[in-house]
Amino acid sequence: MQKVDARIILLGTAGGAVTWGSADSSAMCRYGTSTALVIGGKIYVVDFGMGVARQLTKANPLGRPESQIFEDLQTLFITHMHSDHTLDLSNLLLCGYNQGWPSHRVEVYGPWDRVLSPCFYSDLPESDVWTPGAEKFVNDLLVAFEAETLDRVYGAKKRSPQDMIVGVNVQRPGVIDRDTHGKFCQSGEADPEVKLNHNEAPVDPFFVYEDDRVYVTATLAEHGTMYPAFAYRFDTDEGSVVFSGDTGPSENLVRLAADANVLIHEVIDPNYARWQFGNPPYTPKQQQALDVVFKKHCSVEVVGTIAQRCSVQTLVLNHFVPGNLPQGSWASKVKGFDGRIIEGRDLDTVYLANV
Secondary structure, eight states: OOOOOEEEEEEEOBOSSOOOOOSOTTBOOOOBSEEEEEETTEEEEEOOOTTHHHHHHHHOTTOOOGGGGGGGEEEEEOSOOOGGGTTTHHHHHHHHHHHOOOSSOEEEEEOOOEEOOTTTOTTOSSSOOEEOOHHHHHHHHHHHTHHHHHHHHHHSOOOOGGGTEEEEEOOOOTTSOSBOSTTSOOOSOOOTTSOOOTTSOOOOOEEEEEOSSOEEEEEEOOOTTSOSOEEEEEEETTEEEEEOOSOSSOHHHHHHTTTOSEEEEEEEOTTHHHHHHOSSOOOHHHHHHHHHHHHHSOBHHHHHHHHHHHTOSEEEEEEEESTTSBTTSSGGGOOSOOSEEEEOOTTOEEEGGGO
8 A cells, every 4th residue: 555645744833922032042943833734745734823834835845836835735723713823824825825825715624603701701891792713713814904815806817815715613512502611510530640620611522624634523622711722633544643722731632632643732831930920929910820821731741641641652742832942941841651752843744654
C-alpha cells in the first residue's frame, strides 16, 4: 500500500494576544497559535493566530510556487473565538487573492452562537446578549473588508469572497445548553494529582466534519467563560491527532484523546504571574486575574499527567504562555508522562509515521 503524506506543521506556537519579544537573544520568537495538518496533498488548519498567512507561506507544505501556496487548503477550524485564535483568518483569505485559493468554497468550522449568562456576567445590559459563532464571524469579516474585495470583484474581475470562504457553526449536540455550561457538573473520576475544573459540561465526543481523508470530532474544553471552546480530534488512516485548544485540565479532553497518536496541548508556565505583574505579593485584583488565567489554562507541570491518562504516544507542547521563554524551558517541566515529548517550535514538522 502506498504511504500517504501525513504530517503536522506547527505554524505558530505562542498563546495570547501578545506580540511576544525579548531582548534576550536566547528567547524564542514565536508567531500566534496555528497548526496545519497535511493529509494526502490537502491542508487543514486549526486556529489563526498572528502570522498564520506568513508562516504557511514559509512552510509551503506542498512545494508550490508562491502564487499557488494556498490552493491546497481544504477545510479550516476555530477552537474558540478569542482573538489570538482568529485574528489572522482575514489575512489568509485576502492574501489568497495573490497566493492562490482552492476552487471550492472553503468551510471554516467553529463555535455556535452563544447567549451570555448573568451567572457569569453580572453587568449585562439586558437579559439576552448574543455573541457570534463561526458563521457570523466570517460573514462580518467579509463585510469589514468590502472596500477592498468589492474593488477586486468589480474592478479586477476577481472571485467574490463569499464564493471563497464560509463560516459553519458546529452543530450543537442536544445535551448541551445554548448558554454557558456552568450548571453542569464534571463527570468521571479525576486523577488525584490533577485538580479538574468542576464547572465543565460532561460531554461525549461529537461529530464535526468528514471527507475522504479525515473524520473530525470535538468536545467542550474548559476555558472559563469563553464558551463554547472546542478540542478537536482528527482521525485518519495514518493516525489520530488531537488539538486541545485552550483549556484547563479537562475530563472531556481525556475522553476525546483516548489512545490518540498525537496530543497537541496548550501550556502555561507556573511563573506566568511574574511576567504579568512582577514579583509577589499581588493585590487582590491581580490575584483574582491570575486565578482566572490558571483555571482556564493548563500548567506545564500537569499536562504530562493528562497525556498519560489519555494513553497517547506523543505529546506536543504548544500555545506557550509566556511565548518568549528560551527553547528548552518547557519539556523538562513535564511530569508523569512516559511517551515522547516534543517542545514545539514554529514551523516544526511532526510526521504521523514517526510518532
